[in-house]
Amino acid sequence: MNIEARESTYHYGVMRRAIELIDDGGEDLTLEQLAARMDMSAAHFQRLFSAWVGVSPKRYQQYLRLGHAKALLRDRFTTLQASHAVGLSGSGRLHDLFLRWEAMSPGEYARKGDGLRIFWGWFDSPFGLALVMGTEKGICGLAFAAETGAEPAMADMRARWPQAEFLEDPAALRPLAEAAFAQKGETALHMIGAPLQIKVWEALLRIPSGHVSTYSELAQAIGSPRAVRAVGTAVGRNPVSWLIPCHRALRKSGALGGYHWGLPVKRAMLAYEAARDEDNPAQDARAAG
Template sequence: MSAQHPEDIRSYQQVARAIEFIRAHAREQPGLETVARAVGMSPYHFQRLFARWAGISPKRFLQVLTRDHARSLLLEHGSTLEISHELGLSGPSRLHDLMISCEAMTPGEIRSQGGGLSLRYARAVSPFGVTLLGWSERGVCHLSFEDEDSDIPQSARVSPGSGTNDGLVPGCLRSLLPAAGWIEDRDGAQDLVRRIFSGFAIMGANPAEPAHGVSAEPHKEKKDHRIHLLLKGTNYQVKVWEALIQLGDRPVVSYQQLARGIGQPGAQRAVASAVASNPIGWLIPCHRVIRQQGEFGQYRWGATRKQAMLGWEMASRR
């Protein structure tokens, strides 16, 4: 998969290296030329990289990746987090020019560990590195990130090859639904990634026809594309994940604010555990949960990737 999109992967890797350099030299506050030199690029090509990857200048991107800016966003949006408890899992929420809706697996499906379910999976290239996706006609059930910046153990990575051989199914998908049938679908995964990340300049032209779990009205603009999520988790986890989906355009939220939003102030640790267990990255925006003082904190798929995601979102706010 990576050989098909080497430029896209390289772009993210260079952005990630720049973020890592800035984080390591935060006290010196390195300028643009210094950062460009650290990643082996001229200032001109560094500017072009960010214009292609995010559609913004590196100066603007680096300006928003500060603790003070993150803390100001927390204060700007106040301590109140409006979460609708009446909509349940049928209520859509706009995120990244998509309409996101979700449903939870039934207790019977969870007890059977996915027995009787037919799902598809594959790796695909995204603006944040290689993704691993799992989905069915009912919706997306897994989206993780799989390159060297990821915290996923080697045993959970995709084995080389393709087809329906059960031995090729990644460990993280096998553990998610051990009894489900998995079929590799690379074209479907790449199509789905184009739709999920359609707001990125790097993803190029208009997305193709919908993959499984995705529908779109051809006469509508891309902002009306819908993606449905199929969630497997405890009632508490699903409650937290649904709250994250309902963040909408809110750029960041603290663990304390999220706990209050679901009606359980003081349950920051339980909320943090549910956030860390999120199986659907980006679409369930657990990367937006930061510490109260503005520190970005850790991320299941790498702290650098979290900063890349937040930087793109913050700098792209209209």
Template structure:
């Protein structure tokens, strides 16, 4: 058995142990092979040497490896906070209408203010945001199988179309019907612009840029949005094109461009986190997964990063592997290196 039996990145796990980060308690245990003991990540005992540590998904796996639980941090005892968060998640997921914070806190025996901190520390988002994300994901699944958008809205748990559009209109960009039907009913204007990193496709709806990529053409755009009306850029797009080209030359500068992007709730959470990485800095896929409250979803965070429709403006080039290597990039590592170097110089 190795530490690869857990889904969390070992480097991230070790940083959590060094920081004694309580938000990782219950997600893995730290096995100290020289003492034969396993602990919580937040254990207050002196830190072991890294070479003597292995990470396990649970206390049961650590015991199978011949280790015994620490008497100081008691890793097998579920804390009151952990139990409260688990109960709250079960309550939110089982409710037709998202429960209010006061009701959740009362149910788990905490004050609302304190439980808000406990839940956010454990899950990365507030209970209300967790409920919205859950409902949006249900809507996305329903939209894929329902013929009528209204049916999908009610199946996802919304009280009616008004609530659905109020919560998702800004997040989804295109209307739900257009999203489900490959851009049906939407006009997308496009152009190919010369940049210092090669030819760049810029495509936009009335709401904003929906595709920015290198080495793609009109045919690629039509494959992505097969039912949209695809038209050449008009005079109104001149400023958008100029700003996008300037963003390639100086990716550290805020671009101020509106975007019309779509993804699952998890993908969009990842994309938002990418925009929070300071120019000139990088984050690992594991750090991004942890930042959106899903530390075990490292591979999914990498997939969400790769699904980014808008290069440069949503800076997926700022994400690298935990070992410091660049990892992948849809438009070639030379472009990724160039974008990072330009940000560092700035």
């Protein structure tokens, strides 16, 4: 693991501990109190927060509260059927990041990656150590190892395309990975999934940053309103978490539901987006356009 990856894992670990403290009744802790609980000086804790999310720990606390998901569902629910459809050959916007999307044919998917060369590498991300995989057409896999561990994350991704040839080549993926995590520039996605999965992932792209939708709404958006369970499975099998924003899918009750890479990561992603979008309302308007 390189120095940047170790730093990212450390930063995410700090956020993870902050989540636990806040959940244990520390919602109203001052900066000094929260920093002391984490055995840090207030200045050091503030710097880590600013480096990670760009807002103060006090503001970030409100987005980590357990009721935040319900508030999102109440105030920032996105009706996908009324959203502008994003075609498979079209593009979606995530903040200032442009995504070019290309999906495998059903026949290619059925071959389980046979004849496909997939490059991989480990990278720094706002949510800890991240595994990025890609073909010559773009990113096809993105996994977060902070909660699961690096080896299980690698095994999980490789099992999705068992017949593919996997080659370690972080240099080839670095420009795409850096654009994805900085949320600036352009990156390409090479989506590898079954037809229903592709439809669900396409619908997820219509949810603007800082907003959420529900599994049942996703099912309606793809024309299969009774397939809520299948939709939930497809959301969980999204191979490009964060870029295809499965973390924005909630249960009708406002509960977070599951998350393939760990619920703390999902909560951190929602809080990260909410904090940034509140600080940059113009970005939120662009993301919805």
